[in-house]
Each structure stands twice: as C-alpha cells, then as structure tokens.
Amino acid sequence: MANIAKLIAGRAQNVLQMAARQPQLATASRFASTANNWEYIKTEVAGEKKNVAVITLNRPKALNALCNGLMKELSTALQGFGKDSSIAAIVLTGSEKAFAAGADIKEMAPNTYSQCIQGNFLNDWTEVARTQKPIIAAVNGYALGGGNELAMMCDIIYAGEKAKFGQPEIALGTIPGAGGTQRLARAVGKSNAMEICLTGNMVGAQQAQQMGLVSKVFPPDQLLAEAIKTAEKIGTHSNLIIQLCKEAVNTAYETTLQEGLKFERRTFHATFSTADRKEGMQAFVEKRPAQFKNE
Numbered sequence: 001m002a003n004i005a006k007l008i009a010g011r012a013q014n015v016l017q018m019a020a021r022q023p024q025l026a027t028a029s030r031f032a033s034t035a036n037n038w039e040y041i042k043t044e045v046a047g048e049k050k051n052v053a054v055i056t057l058n059r060p061k062a063l064n065a066l067c068n069g070l071m072k073e074l075s076t077a078l079q080g081f082g083k084d085s086s087i088a089a090i091v092l093t094g095s096e097k098a099f100a101a102g103a104d105i106k107e108m109a110p111n112t113y114s115q116c117i118q119g120n121f122l123n124d125w126t127e128v129a130r131t132q133k134p135i136i137a138a139v140n141g142y143a144l145g146g147g148n149e150l151a152m153m154c155d156i157i158y159a160g161e162k163a164k165f166g167q168p169e170i171a172l173g174t175i176p177g178a179g180g181t182q183r184l185a186r187a188v189g190k191s192n193a194m195e196i197c198l199t200g201n202m203v204g205a206q207q208a209q210q211m212g213l214v215s216k217v218f219p220p221d222q223l224l225a226e227a228i229k230t231a232e233k234i235g236t237h238s239n240l241i242i243q244l245c246k247e248a249v250n251t252a253y254e255t256t257l258q259e260g261l262k263f264e265r266r267t268f269h270a271t272f273s274t275a276d277r278k279e280g281m282q283a284f285v286e287k288r289p290a291q292f293k294n295e
C-alpha cells in the first residue's frame with residue numbers, strides 16, 4: 001500500500017515537473033521563432049527535451065566567411081539563448097563544406113591601422129568565449145583563420161572526417177587576431193601551433209584530434225546529431241553546476257596551477273551551498289535519478 005502511494009506521489013511529482021517545464025519550453029521556442037529573421041545564421045531548438053540550441057552559420061556563397069553582420073547576429077543569438085533558462089547547451093555549426101573560411105577578407109581588406117584601433121575591430125568577436133552555457137562546435141569542412149578561432153572559443157570541438165583546420169593569415173600578410181596564436185598554442189603545444197601559424201598549412205580532422213584540438217571525429221552526416229547528443233547529456237545535469245564546472249576548467253587556461261587548484265577547491269566547496277548538490281547526492285543514496293532544479 002505504502003509502495004502504491006509512493007508510486008502515485010512520484011507520478012504526480014513528475015506531472016507537476018512536466019507542467020512546470022512547459023512555459024520554459026515555450027520560452028525557448030519563442031526565442032528561436034521570434035529570432036528567425038536572420039540573414040547570416042539559422043537558429044533552432046533540438047533534443048528530446050528541446051533544451052539544446054543549434055546555431056548554424058549560413059552564408060554559403062562565401063563559405064561562411066565571418067563578416068560583421070554575421071558576427072553581430074551570432075552575438076545576438078548567443079545572448080538570447082544565454083538568457084533562456086530552458087536552454088542547457090548550445091551547438092555551433094556550419095555547412096558540410098565550411099564551418100567558416102575565416103574573417104571576411106574582402107570586407108577587412110580596406111581597413112587601415114587607425115580604423116582598426118578606433119573602430120575596436122574584433123570587439124564583437126568575443127561573445128562565444130563569454131557565453132556561460134556550454135558550447136560545442138560541430139565542424140565540417142573548412143575551419144580557417146577566424147573560423148578556427150571561433151571553434152576554439154567553444155568548449156568542445158567535434159569534427160567531421162573531412163574537416164580542415166588552419167590559420168592561413170600568414171599568407172595574407174597578417175597574423176591571427178582572435179586567439180589563433182594563444183588558444184591554439186594552449187590546445188596543441190608550441191611546435192604544432194608554430195607550424196600551423198607559420199606555414200599556413202591545413203591539418204585534417206584525424207591530425208587535429210591527435211594534437212588535442214578536437215575531441216572526437218565522426219562521419220560528416222553524423223556530426224551534428226552526435227554534438228546534439230552530447231549537449232543533451234550535458235543538459236541532464238544541473239545547469240547551475242555545469243556553469244561552475246565550465247568556469248573552473250576555463251580557469252586552468254588563465255592562471256597558475258596553485259591558483260587554479262585554489263579556485264577549484266573553493267568552487268567545489270560552494271557547490272555544498274546548492275540544492276542541486278544536495279539532491280544529486282541524496283538521489284545517489286536513494287538509488288533514483290536526480291531531479292535538478294538549477295538552484
């Protein structure tokens with residue numbers, strides 16, 4: 001009898017939780033559907049729980065070259081999904097031919113030094129790195145120059161088997177300007193980064209994986225589904241704790257080991273003030289799935 005009562009109570013709780021989630025899903029759909037007048041990107045909501053935002057770079061004629069208009073739309077979409085509590089993670093992708101072939105060379109070519117300085121050129125480029133939610137780059141085709149830099153601003157890079165990564169700026173008489181010398185060196189080490197930046201040569205998906213730039217390689221037609229699957233897995237955890245964890249891993253790239261370890265320890269301690277940490281451990285003890293509230 002007690003078991004039946006427990007079962008009913010459990011079901012009722014599930015129904016209440018599902019009902020509570022409905023407005024959140026509507027919020028997600030609202031952002032995705034109101035924000036569909038994009039010129040250079042596409043936005044959708046994916047996954048069984050509709051908690052994964054997919055942003056697709058969509059400027060096929062220029063191989064998704066990252067013009068100002070595209071970067072502005074990307075920033076707007078990231079800010080929108082960033083504020084949307086029903087979105088747990090974001091996937092950023094391009095086409096099968098190109099994730100992005102770099103900054104728009106034709107748009108950038110007339111720039112002068114003083115225009116770059118006074119116009120704060122590239123200031124719009126940092127939104128991906130500022131986003132608090134996890135972002136997975138799903139890279140098919142070319143990820144060159146600013147395209148590779150954009151992928152490296154994401155938290156995880158998955159590649160299609162035919163993806164090609166590179167920093168060809170050197171052949172244009174310039175150098176990477178959005179993290180190509182810094183994030184690449186941290187990801188693949190000095191010798192690999194030097195070779196890529198100084199020769200301008202491209203590296204394939206397998207090589208990029210061996211170097212540690214990419215974490216997994218898939219057949220091109222499975223890439224996006226796999227990225228969404230990983231984003232959904234991330235979304236099963238507490239969004240609050242995910243945010244803290246992302247911040248802690250990122251700290252590894254910005255500080256000394258001792259400072260990083262201290263930051264990690266304090267952040268770990270801080271999770272003990274959250275309802276989700278309590279629920280996660282209680283659920284383990286009770287042998288049931290955790291019901292996180294992001295609190």
Ligand SMILES: CCC/C=C/C(=O)SCCNC(=O)CCNC(=O)[C@H](O)C(C)(C)COP(=O)([O-])OP(=O)([O-])OC[C@H]1O[C@@H](n2cnc3c(N)ncnc32)[C@H](O)[C@@H]1OP(=O)([O-])[O-]
Nearest residue numbers: 061062063065101102103104105106144145146168177178
């Ligand atoms: C932000 C911080 C600093 C970053 C700097 C950079 O990223 S510097 C950039 C670093 N990146 C590079 O240096 C790579 C530059 N791109 C390439 O080397 C080649 O396009 C390719 C090897 C990727 C593909 O060759 P393929 O023979 O298969 O294709 P295709 O060549 O025929 O291109 C199709 C159309 O796309 C156009 N378009 C392509 N990329 C760009 C671009 N970045 N810009 C503008 N347009 C671009 C291309 O002009 C053409 O249009 P058109 O003329 O028909 O109106």
